[in-house]
Amino acid sequence: MTQRLQRLLPFLTLILLFVGLSIASPDHFLSKTNLSSVVRQTAVINLMALGMTLVIISGGIDLSVGAILAMGGLLGTMAMEKGYPIGLGIVIGILTGSACGLVNGLLTTRLKINPFIVTLGTLGIIRGATLIISNGLPVHQIPPAFSYLGEGNLLGVPFVLWVLIACAAAVHVLLEHTRLGRYAFSIGSNEHAAVYAGIPVAFHTTAVYAIGGMLTGLAGMIEASRLMTGQPTAGQGYELQAIAAVVIGGGSLRGGEGSVVGTLIGAFIMGLLANGSDLLGISPYLQQAIIGAVIILAVWFDELRKRRLGA
Amino acid sequence: MILELRSIQKRFGGVVALRNGNLQVEPGEVHLLLGENGAGKSTLMKIVAGLHQPDAGELLWKGERASFAKPADAARMGIAMVHQESLLAPHLSVAENIFLGREPRHPLGFVNRGLMLEQARRLIAEHRFPLQAEWRVERLSPAGKQLVEICRAIQHGSSLLIFDEPTSSLSEAETREVFRIVRALKERKMGVIYITHRLEELRAVGDRVTILRDGETVHTGPLAEITTARLIQHMVGRDMGQLYSRKPLPAGEPLLEVQGVTRRPLLENISFTIRAGEIVGMAGLIGAGRTELCRAIFGLDPIDSGTVRVQGEPAQSRSPREAVAHGVALIPEDRQRAGLATMLPIGYNMTAASMDKVARAGVGIDHAAEAKIAAGYTERLRIRCQSPRQLAGRLSGGNQQKVVIAKWLVRGAKVFLFDEPTRGIDVGAKAEVYEVMDELARSGAAILMVSSELPELLQVADRILVMRQGRISGELPGNTTQEAIMHLAVEGGSE
Numbered sequence: 001m002t003q004r005l006q007r008l009l010p011f012l013t014l015i016l017l018f019v020g021l022s023i024a025s026p027d028h029f030l031s032k033t034n035l036s037s038v039v040r041q042t043a044v045i046n047l048m049a050l051g052m053t054l055v056i057i058s059g060g061i062d063l064s065v066g067a068i069l070a071m072g073g074l075l076g077t078m079a080m081e082k083g084y085p086i087g088l089g090i091v092i093g094i095l096t097g098s099a100c101g102l103v104n105g106l107l108t109t110r111l112k113i114n115p116f117i118v119t120l121g122t123l124g125i126i127r128g129a130t131l132i133i134s135n136g137l138p139v140h141q142i143p144p145a146f147s148y149l150g151e152g153n154l155l156g157v158p159f160v161l162w163v164l165i166a167c168a169a170a171v172h173v174l175l176e177h178t179r180l181g182r183y184a185f186s187i188g189s190n191e192h193a194a195v196y197a198g199i200p201v202a203f204h205t206t207a208v209y210a211i212g213g214m215l216t217g218l219a220g221m222i223e224a225s226r227l228m229t230g231q232p233t234a235g236q237g238y239e240l241q242a243i244a245a246v247v248i249g250g251g252s253l254r255g256g257e258g259s260v261v262g263t264l265i266g267a268f269i270m271g272l273l274a275n276g277s278d279l280l281g282i283s284p285y286l287q288q289a290i291i292g293a294v295i296i297l298a299v300w301f302d303e304l305r306k307r308r309l310g311a
Numbered sequence: 312m313i314l315e316l317r318s319i320q321k322r323f324g325g326v327v328a329l330r331n332g333n334l335q336v337e338p339g340e341v342h343l344l345l346g347e348n349g350a351g352k353s354t355l356m357k358i359v360a361g362l363h364q365p366d367a368g369e370l371l372w373k374g375e376r377a378s379f380a381k382p383a384d385a386a387r388m389g390i391a392m393v394h395q396e397s398l399l400a401p402h403l404s405v406a407e408n409i410f411l412g413r414e415p416r417h418p419l420g421f422v423n424r425g426l427m428l429e430q431a432r433r434l435i436a437e438h439r440f441p442l443q444a445e446w447r448v449e450r451l452s453p454a455g456k457q458l459v460e461i462c463r464a465i466q467h468g469s470s471l472l473i474f475d476e477p478t479s480s481l482s483e484a485e486t487r488e489v490f491r492i493v494r495a496l497k498e499r500k501m502g503v504i505y506i507t508h509r510l511e512e513l514r515a516v517g518d519r520v521t522i523l524r525d526g527e528t529v530h531t532g533p534l535a536e537i538t539t540a541r542l543i544q545h546m547v548g549r550d551m552g553q554l555y556s557r558k559p560l561p562a563g564e565p566l567l568e569v570q571g572v573t574r575r576p577l578l579e580n581i582s583f584t585i586r587a588g589e590i591v592g593m594a595g596l597i598g599a600g601r602t603e604l605c606r607a608i609f610g611l612d613p614i615d616s617g618t619v620r621v622q623g624e625p626a627q628s629r630s631p632r633e634a635v636a637h638g639v640a641l642i643p644e645d646r647q648r649a650g651l652a653t654m655l656p657i658g659y660n661m662t663a664a665s666m667d668k669v670a671r672a673g674v675g676i677d678h679a680a681e682a683k684i685a686a687g688y689t690e691r692l693r694i695r696c697q698s699p700r701q702l703a704g705r706l707s708g709g710n711q712q713k714v715v716i717a718k719w720l721v722r723g724a725k726v727f728l729f730d731e732p733t734r735g736i737d738v739g740a741k742a743e744v745y746e747v748m749d750e751l752a753r754s755g756a757a758i759l760m761v762s763s764e765l766p767e768l769l770q771v772a773d774r775i776l777v778m779r780q781g782r783i784s785g786e787l788p789g790n791t792t793q794e795a796i797m798h799l800a801v802e803g804g805s806e
Contacts, residue, residue, distance in 0.1 A: 177676050179666045186663050189652035196609075196649050197664040197718065198635030256654040 009301055010249055010265045017272045025279045034275070036158050040150065040226065042271035043160040044069075046264060047219035048238060049245035050171045051101075051212030053263045055115075056246050057175070058208045059188035059255025062104060063119040065216045065242055067126035069235035072097040072220030074130050077139040077146075077230030086146050093221040094214055100126055101213015105206030123239070130232045139230030150225030160222055167215060172260040174211075184208055188255025244291070245270060248298040269294065312374060313338045313502040314359065314390075314471055319368035321354055328354040332368065333528040334521050336471065339500040341493055341516050343507065343534065346523035347546055347737035352506050355523065356473050359504075360392045361385035391464030392473040393457055401449035406431035408448050409462045434462055438495065441488075452597065454485035461492060471502040476735065482597035482763060483797060490516050513542075522546055547739045557749050559773045559789065563587030565623070566757035567639075567726045569608065572617030577603045579781045581617070585726070585757040590748060592772025592789070593761045594796045599778040601761045602644060605728045609641040610634040621726055635664055637726075640719035642712070644730040644761075650715040653704025657696055658685030660703045660714050664722040688717040692747055709740020716747055727751060729760045733767060745771050765793045 021029045028034055048065050055062045076093025080086060100122070107118045152159040175181035183204040186194045194201050224230050247253065248269055249262025270291055277287040312335055319332035329351045336342045346352045357363045358370070361379030370377055372388055379385040399408045406428050407414075415423045415430070431444035440458045442451075448459060464472050474493070481489065493516050496503055507513060513520070514534060521531040522545040530537075530545045567585040572578055577600050585591050595601050606612045608619055610628030619627050621637045628634035631641070643649040652660055662669050662681050669681040685699035692713040696706055703714050712732060719727065729748065733741040748771065752758055762768050768775055775787045777799035785799040 177678075179670050179676065182659065182663075182666060182676060185655055185659065186652055189654045190648075192649040193652050193660075194663070195611075195631055196641060196643060198632040199663065200632060256652065 007250075007305065010262060010269065010298065013298075014265050014269050014272070017269060017276065021272065021276045021279065024276075028279050029276070034279070036153075038268075038271050038275045039158050039161050039164075041274070042267050043150075043158075043164050044219045044223050044226075045238060045241045045245060045270070046164055046267040047167055047215050047222070048242040049263045049267050050167055050260065051215035052242040052246050053249075053251060053258045053260060054171065054175070054181075054184060054208045055212045056243070056251045056253060057188050057255065057258040058184040058205055059191060060108065060115040060205065060209065061119065061243070061253065062101070062209065062212055063116065063239050064100065064104060064123040064126055065212070066235035066238040067123050067130065068097050068100040068213055068216045069220040069223060069238060070232055071100060071126050071130045072217035073224035073234055074134055074139060074220075074230040074232055076217075076221050077142050077224050078134075080143055080146060081139050081141040081230075086143055089146070090149065090218075090221045093224070094217040097217020097220060098210050098214040101210040101216070102206065104213065105209030108209065109202035109205050134230070134232040136232060138232065140228075142224075142228055142230070144228075146225050147228055148225070150222045163218070163222070167218070168260050168264060171211075171215075175260060180204055180207060185256055188257075190256075241267075241270065244295045247302075248295060250302055252302075266298075312336070312371070314373075314504075315369075315371040316355065316359070317369040317371070319355060319358060319365045319370070321351075321358065321363060321366050327526055329358075329365075330526040331528060332358075332523065332526070333531065334504075335531070336502045336504060338470070338502050339497055340518040341497055341503045341505055343505050343513050343517040343520040344523070345507070345513075345520060345542060345546055347739055350523040350546070350737075351526040352523055353475065354526075356392065356475060356504065356506065359385065359471075360390055360473065386467065386469075389468060389470040390473070391460075391467060391469035391471070392475065393460040393464065394475055399448045399456055399459055401447070403448060404444065405435075405442055405446050405448060405451075405459050405462075406444040408459050409434070409444075409466050411463070413467065430466070431462070434466055438462075438465070438492065440492075452485075454481045454488065454597075457481075457489065458492075461496075465496075469501070471504070472496060473504045473506075475506045483765075483800070484596060543738060546737075557590070557745070557771060559590075560588045560753060562589050562773075563755065566621060567608075567759070568618075568620040568623075570618045570620070572604070572607060572614050572619065574603065574607050574612060574614045577781050578607060578614070581783055583776055583783065583786075585759060587725075587755045587757055588752050589774075590752050590758040590760055590772050592768035592775040593759060593778060594763075594765065594768055594775055595778035595800050597763070599800065600781040601778050602730055603781075604778070605641055605730050605759070605761060608634070608728060609639055611641075635722065635724070638724050639726045639728065640664075640722065640724035641728045642715050642719070642730060642732055644734060646708075646711055646715050651703050651711055653711075654702060656685075656700045657689065657694070657703050657706070657714055658682060658699040661685050661688055661699075661717045661721050664718050668721065684721055688720060692717055692720075693743065707737075707740065709736045709743060712736060712740075712744055713747065716744075716751075720751075725756055727756055727758045729758065729762075731762055732760065733762070733764070741767070765796055768796070769793070 048069065052062060052065065072093040075096045076089045079092045080089040104119055104122055107113065108115045148159060150160060154162055183199050186199060187201055187205060191201060223234055245266035246258055246263050248266030251258030251262065273291055273294065274287055277290065314336040316332055316334040319329050321329040332351060332355045344352050354363060358365050361382040361384050377388065400411060409431050410427050415426045417423050428444050435442050435444060442455060442458055448456060493503055505516065517534045519532065520534045522529050522542065524546060563586050565584045566587050570582050572581040581604060593601050603612065607614050610630045610633050618625065621639060626637035628637060647653065658681055662684060669677050671677050682699065689696065689699050694710050694713045696710065703711060733744050736744065748758055760772060773789045775789065775791060775796060776783055777785050777787065777796055779800055787795055
């Protein structure tokens with residue numbers, strides 16, 4: 001029973017945070033504006049973290065997602081600036097993300113280089129390319145209607161929440177009910193065994209990175225819509241937040257473990273911590289330290305649980 | 312008495328690993344520790360080496376009560392352990408590993424490399440070990456790595472050396488070398504505790520024996536006074552005679568035809584045929600090319616020339632994926648590394664090579680169908696687990712091996728390449744693996760069984776191919792002798 005309790009720990013932490021903040025700051029925290037803003041703020045990290053969940057389960061890592069986010073957002077908004085319809089701009093942003101992910105996957109599997117190194121490299125390359133394309137300047141000429149993606153409401157809740165729910169459901173189905181998802185677990189748990197079982201490892205690894213890139217491209221468009229600019233410097237440091245959300249939610253950097261629900265919880269824990277610190281007037285400097293400590297604690301508890309399982 | 316253990320108890324969570332562990336070791340004796348996997352041998356030895364602390368019972372070291380809170384405490388008292396899986400730093404040299412943690416220093420605190428190398432060389436020469444002090448450890452064979460661990464123990468002045476299955480990964484010649492060294496240690500009045508699964512080799516080195524079963528010492532006494540049959544009876548609690556025997560079947564059509572396969576410099580002109588219903592053994596020393604042959608047939612390594620046919624169809628594979636499509640299955644030597652996803656459920660492992668059988672319309676996984684398959688094979692192979700949803704890594708070695716086999720049964724493979732299928736598996740589970748192989752053969756599969764344990768080959772195989780230096784040096788009938796096999800493995804025979 002304690003095992004089940006420990007497995008639920010991230011979820012309980014989230015509930016506890018929610019209840020605690022409701023009590024500490026009842027007027028502000030529970031207001032619709034505030035809750036909406038928490039959702040909007042975390043949606044971007046959440047979407048990236050969903051892709052990162054896939055990548056981490058398959059035993060990889062993607063450090064370039066922050067740069068991909070900027071590249072997707074930039075190319076998408078540039079298309080709109082050139083007069084293309086908003087929908088097409090969003091699609092371009094998503095496709096840009098997918099293409100970047102595809103490159104990461106191909107480099108990892110073809111050159112057989114550790115993904116940490118590959119994506120450390122592409123982080124620099126993609127960020128550099130984004131700055132070159134934009135000449136370092138943000139894109140401002142964006143149709144006002146585009147703000148609906150990041151700031152609009154549908155059925156009384158932020159539109160991004162629906163996007164997030166749809167993507168989370170899709171990734172969950174992908175992981176638990178498709179061959180691709182199963183192979184991601186197999187490859188992450190034991191790549192040698194996957195090769196020996198005749199699984200097309202390179203193909204599926206590449207696909208996982210491409211899907212991660214796709215979700216990051218979408219996150220880039222949402223970020224651009226919230227800022228109403230295409231920022232070539234957007235998303236710096238987001239990769240670490242996305243990775244943190246996955247590991248707080250029980251994902252293992254050794255691969256083979258992780259879940260959509262866990263990742264969502266992880267991202268919302270970080271979102272609530274940031275929001276709560278703001279509401280309670282805790283300095284943003286201290287916020288960073290708190291979140292850092294939470295990451296270590298979460299992984300430590302998870303390790304304790306696994307160690308007990310292994311004994 | 313150098314070491315005495317009295318009524319040692321140890322539990323992990325709800326699992327009792329040891330309920331009554333007793334052991335006495337004299338200086339200058341080789342004490343065999345026997346028992347099935349899970350009998351508590353490793354736990355008992357880890358307590359001696361300070362890796363675990365007992366819940367109850369006494370540990371006497373040279374007549375005085377002692378307790379080791381950590382491995383360094385035991386090491387300081389003179390207890391050293393040679394592990395089954397090497398615990399050396401692969402990127403460092405032999406000399407650096409021997410002195411790891413106790414490097415000779417200059418007065419200023421810097422490591423005295425010259426002195427370290429010199430001492431290592433002297434040690435190696437004194438014992439006539441086939442090592443060089445400068446070699447990097449990662450390039451050594453498993454046997455070489457064990458020699459380095461032995462050097463470490465001697466250098467540190469240990470008076471008790473524990474060998475945990477030292478020969479499970481060694482060839483016959485290397486095993487003889489280990490025995491020579493063990494006897495030399497004995498002459499230096501060191502105490503040696505020797506854990507092994509290879510019953511046939513114990514009499515070559517052992518003086519006394521202690522047998523554990525279900526966490527309890529069930530027998531201890533001089534080795535000369537007990538028959539092997541009786542030893543096994545103590546270990547498994549039943550008779551070995553009825554454990555396994557195979558009646559060969561009339562062989563069917565050729566399923567696997569290997570013709571002139573060459574991969575220089577490892578494999579040279581290998582040809583053989585295995586028919587449906589046959590179990591063909593493959594003997595040879597480590598490095599003779601047996602594993603390399605399996606890898607080549609399975610598409611893991613490219614071949615320079617030659618042909619492979621499965622059921623008469625060309626089946627040269629450039630990747631395991633192609634080999635699997637041709638109906639070939641490889642059960643690798645190192646199942647933890649290459650056979651099993653230990654952090655995933657048993658059921659996932661079983662269907663890993665056959666997703667088309669459980670994926671609807673090629674995409675959606677039918678979890679109910681998968682659960683049914685997993686439950687079916689769990690029962691058919693008598694895999695002991697709580698449920699097919701249990702993580703594969705939590706099973707015993709024998710049951711893990713059955714999960715790997717089940718993966719290929721689900722797939723419906725025709726040709727099975729077993730590379731050391733019973734390595735590190737206890738006696739009772741070995742017999743069960745043989746039974747599964749026999750069943751496979753009876754259902755029309757062709758089986759190649761690579762093994763370094765000659766008695767096992769003689770017991771299981773219908774005929775035996777012997778490899779030496781990348782070639783097949785001869786073929787023997789299943790009822791041949793160990794001597795005949797060794798002759799071909801060492802000296803070659805006819806070309």
